[in-house]
Amino acid sequence: MLAVSFFVFSCSEKEEVPEWLLSEAQMVELLVDFRVAEGKVANLNIKNDSGAVVFKILERKVFEAHQIDTTIYKNSYQYYILHPEKAVGIFDAVLDSLNSMQREIAAGN
Numbered sequence: 001m002l003a004v005s006f007f008v009f010s011c012s013e014k015e016e017v018p019e020w021l022l023s024e025a026q027m028v029e030l031l032v033d034f035r036v037a038e039g040k041v042a043n044l045n046i047k048n049d050s051g052a053v054v055f056k057i058l059e060r061k062v063f064e065a066h067q068i069d070t071t072i073y074k075n076s077y078q079y080y081i082l083h084p085e086k087a088v089g090i091f092d093a094v095l096d097s098l099n100s101m102q103r104e105i106a107a108g109n
Contacts, residue, residue: 013019022076024086028093030073033062035098 037058
């Protein structure tokens, strides 16, 4: 009986969210900007090595624009990957944002 009550208690405890964790909204914004940067590089029609260099420059600009440290981003990404129920929401929001951007671009042409 003690083991069962311990199990129920431990499962019902809410996990503490790390202070450094980027919010889901911040992750969506970053991931959208990274995908846009990847698209820009893909449209340059340059060799993979050169594309990787250009992407690194764009990636750094994204981090600077959002004032986010790469380590915090990587740790936050890892946190969300380990919490798939949250990651799915983030990735769905990224897809929705990108699809919306694509529709706006198509409507403007």
